[in-house]
Amino acid sequence: MVGKTLYDKLWDAHVVRVDNDGTALLYIDRHLVHEVTSPQAFEGLRLASRKPWRPHAILAVPDHNVPTVSRSEGIDDPISRLQVETLGSNCTEFGITEFSMGDPRQGIVHVIGPEQGATLPGMTVVCGDSHTSTHGAFGALAFGIGTSEVEHVLATQCLIQKKSGNLQIRVEGKAGPGVSAKDIALAIIGHIGTAGGTGYAIEFAGSAIRSLSMEGRMTLCNMAIEAGARAGMIAVDEVTLDYLAGRPYAPKGDEWLKAASVWADLKSDDDARFDKVVSLDATDISPQVTWGTSPEMVVSVDSRIPDPENEPDPVKREGMKRALVYMALEPGTPITEIRPDRVFIGSCTNARIEDLREAAQIAQGRKLNESIKQAIVVPGSGLVKRQAEDEGLDKIFLDAGFEWREPGCSMCLAMNADRLEPGERCASTSNRNFEGRQGQGGRTHLVSPATAAAAAVAGHFVDVNEF
Amino acid sequence: MEKFETLSAIVVPLDRHNVDTDAIIPKQFLKSIHRSGFGPNLFDEWRYLDRGEPGMDNSSRPLNPDFVLNQPRYKGAGILLARENFGCGSSREHAVWALLDAGFRVVIAPSFADIFHNNCFKNGVLPISIDTGIVDDLFRAVEETPGYRLSVDLERQIIEKPDGELTRFDIDGFHRQCLLEGLDDIGMTLKHREAIRRYEERRRKDAPWLFNKID
């Protein structure tokens, strides 16, 4: 018998039943809910007089719409406020635990799930949010779903799914100094393209992945969706267990020991077969900066903006040209000549404690360049914020001229008041540089936390190793 | 969900690849707690010259004359022709709701992003993936022929061109059935209530921690 991949194992353990054509009913262990993609699902439940199947499998949190400035006044925008209040009233009505805006544990859904131990190895984890892939870092099968599927999981604790293919991305070797998980993620997407993982579940493997912290692994799995894969995952090891031990919703005592022994098998068998394998050498990866309007439009900080005329595929060539117009950039320009107006350090990709430490290390004892209009640091959760303050990171940022904010999605998608004005350029640690993502007409360059901080100090992109 | 059987409609060509859901329906419209009313804001940033906000009177906003959906020849279109990886990015089902609300029941492209593709079937929208070559031909034909229409027959899995030429498309059997019958898949899943309970009992023995309460 051939061995199983990690994805095969997770899939098989959750199949309730399967039809002849391979359509499976898949059991969902953990359901995370936020305010934007859930109201219509709760409304659907009500209209059909249904109840959540397992309300205590759900954790809800408002994150997309919440203000990141002082919250004592509540939410200004009445439409945002209604959406956040609707989440609260739905959770109360259906008996679901919610970390509301005033709760010190509130934060971005993909930061708080792992932080609370609500995400565990071997689970299926879903959320009405494409970056649910983040939770795969724990050896879980985690993927984003639409609102109809949110309603389906609420009502049945299951989803109707077809199995994806198995794609292994191996990154071997030791990444150079200044190269973070974000740079690895961007380099992978640059290599396989934003549709490279479509139809697959990705397992990230190899020595460069093993040596990442849990924070780094989450950053990487977070970006699996930008490579087109609904799910990204990493095998369980000591790093996983060390992160989870003692978390509020993680098992305790004997149950922990039993769980840990079961989790030890959450890795691909040596003889497992993948439908596709992509290999990268970590030593080839340098700090990355996106120049266009898709995460695959990415190059090393020390290179130049590519020329669309060298692109053989006509559709891609047109896409590149359009991106350059939107971004107001010329082919051949060195990346280090690009000058951001604003800097955003935050999002479910890069707002965990380690990310803030990396950025703070660069900011320490330095000042924002005077050409930078604004640089904001938005911690991923209330607990990350507190930890950072305990370590004095807030002070480092404030002294350097950064703003220190309350947790939430913030300028990652600009649903609250944090946004770019038309034409403004941003060095951002988020995950999407689509047109208008950070505000209509805004121009986004995706980078690591260290690169973002370095750009804030230098006033232009720069190799963090020069600091 | 409304059934989908056949459709004959004008085709509008959106000649861009990697069209993301942020472009299909920008985030400010995601603040709604309803399922309808997104149509006027479909492709908002491309369609209008000003910045759209929820609650605006869209009929008085300045239109971008260059954007294909605004061209009179495509008025009343019901089929969107697109390029590869259509619907990538966020999981927002609002993207499908906006298409549906604006009158689109069919999207034809060489490939779709997974979550968007799934969301279509929950809402009676048919995403047809066909060969890049065929899509290229369709783009050419649509641009050359004002009023170009296609007929789509889901039962027979066929697209019929105005000259009567037939193109077959593939679709997953389960998805096809859902659309043809307008099925409520929650109702279908609940028929397996007992199987779900049995699964839970078994799992609870092997991995009790999975059932610890979030409270």
Ligand code: SF4
């Ligand atoms: S931080 Fe950005 S990507 Fe992450 S959940 Fe929030 S909006 Fe989505």
